[in-house]
Amino acid sequence: MRFIVYGAGAIGGVLGGRLHQAGQDVMLIARGEHLHRIRRDGLRLEDPETTATLPIPAVASPAEIDWRDGDVVLLAIKTNGTAAALADLAAAAGPDVPVCCVQNGVANERLALRHFGTVYGVCVMMPAGHLEPGVVQAYSVPTTGILDLGRYPSGVDAGATALAERLAAATFVAQPRPDIMRWKYRKLLMNLANAVGALVADDDSDEAVTLIDAARAEGETVLAAAGVDVVSMAEDRERRGEILRITRFGRTRAGSSSWQSLYRGTGSVETDYLNGEIVLLGRLTGVPTPVNELLRRRSNELARTGGAPASLRAADLHAALGG
Numbered sequence: 001m002r003f004i005v006y007g008a009g010a011i012g013g014v015l016g017g018r019l020h021q022a023g024q025d026v027m028l029i030a031r032g033e034h035l036h037r038i039r040r041d042g043l044r045l046e047d048p049e050t051t052a053t054l055p056i057p058a059v060a061s062p063a064e065i066d067w068r069d070g071d072v073v074l075l076a077i078k079t080n081g082t083a084a085a086l087a088d089l090a091a092a093a094g095p096d097v098p099v100c101c102v103q104n105g106v107a108n109e110r111l112a113l114r115h116f117g118t119v120y121g122v123c124v125m126m127p128a129g130h131l132e133p134g135v136v137q138a139y140s141v142p143t144t145g146i147l148d149l150g151r152y153p154s155g156v157d158a159g160a161t162a163l164a165e166r167l168a169a170a171t172f173v174a175q176p177r178p179d180i181m182r183w184k185y186r187k188l189l190m191n192l193a194n195a196v197g198a199l200v201a202d203d204d205s206d207e208a209v210t211l212i213d214a215a216r217a218e219g220e221t222v223l224a225a226a227g228v229d230v231v232s233m234a235e236d237r238e239r240r241g242e243i244l245r246i247t248r249f250g251r252t253r254a255g256s257s258s259w260q261s262l263y264r265g266t267g268s269v270e271t272d273y274l275n276g277e278i279v280l281l282g283r284l285t286g287v288p289t290p291v292n293e294l295l296r297r298r299s300n301e302l303a304r305t306g307g308a309p310a311s312l313r314a315a316d317l318h319a320a321l322g323g
């Protein structure tokens with residue numbers, strides 16, 4: 001099995017790095033200055049205890065890869081880039097390559113299934129950072145992350161089991177699950193807070209906590225209205241247990257993946273597929289979702305205008321809601 005990591009940022013870089021350290025065959029797809037640094041110096045993988053510089057081969061696009069049987073794609077770009085990336089992948093790799101969506105949200109798997117017959121969803125519980133070119137950070141040791149996975153839309157096959165085994169040998173906890181999307185919907189509800197942390201400086205203020213609670217309450221209501229089956233908070237808490245041991249380190253205290261997009265000034269954020277997923281389902285089911293819509297809009301505005309992360313106040317968002 002060769003792992004093609006498509007999008008070697010926080011999640012893809014750390015995942016590719018850990019698989020490489022475990023002796024797996026890995027190829028990274030990256031771009032811009034990040035690709036240049038990886039090729040020139042190797043991928044720098046930092047965790048709270050060690051720093052490694054890893055000579056992992058890297059290319060700029062799927063078209064540069066000599067595809068062969070046994071390749072598996074680990075798709076780890078933000079959802080807003082998924083459609084374009086999948087089109088490039090399908091053109092280069094053909095429809096038979098298995099694609100594993102190591103991403104938040106619930107939209108990627110469906111997009112992938114348009115092009116590829118074998119698609120896996122991964123519930124990504126893996127705090128990671130990518131703040132500067134050439135460098136990725138794993139915040140949890142000794143277990144880097146929990147990466148439960150299953151076939152999309154449901155089921156477990158030999159591929160899922162083989163993937164879980166390799167991940168388990170590379171500092172991850174990974175269980176094949178026949179109902180992976182139920183877990184990913186619970187993770188989606190958790191990620192509704194990403195936008196608040198990305199937007200406001202006072203993300204632990206009462207006003208911010210109220211916004212997060214309101215966004216999640218809308219989410220729960222909408223998912224129930226849409227008949228979406230979600231694992232309970234208790235199941236999710238039990239699964240997480242004490243597995244992750246998170247230490248933030250380095251010069252910059254990184255926020256969520258959405259915060260990191262703003263910090264790096266990428267020009268876009270994933271919010272249309274996090275809070276925006278709730279807005280979409282709300283529109284389809286006739287349930288109002290004003291809090292998620294505000295968070296979606298403000299995140300996009302900040303990303304488009306190159307605004308710094310955490311540059312608003314939670315009270316301003318409350319005021320915009322008329323609260």
Ligand SMILES: NC(=O)C1=CN([C@@H]2O[C@H](COP(=O)(O)OP(=O)(O)OC[C@H]3O[C@@H](n4cnc5c(N)ncnc54)[C@H](OP(=O)(O)O)[C@@H]3O)[C@@H](O)[C@H]2O)C=CC1
Nearest residue numbers: 007009010011030031076077081103104124127128130257
């Ligand atoms: N970071 C975290 O802690 C967690 C993230 N996640 C999820 O994991 C997924 C990945 O997030 P994350 O790793 O943070 O994102 P990053 O932005 O750090 O990494 C994605 C990388 O892919 C690159 N990229 C995008 N499109 C292409 C392309 N077409 N060709 C080559 N490279 C490309 C990006 O480049 P560029 O920077 O130029 O855009 C970036 O380097 C998201 O769904 C996120 O929500 C889940 C749990 C935790």
Ligand SMILES: CC(C)(CO)C(=O)C(=O)O
Nearest residue numbers: 104127128194256257258
């Ligand atoms: C849960 C959290 C915030 C972990 O970093 C995450 O999923 C993200 O950054 O997108």
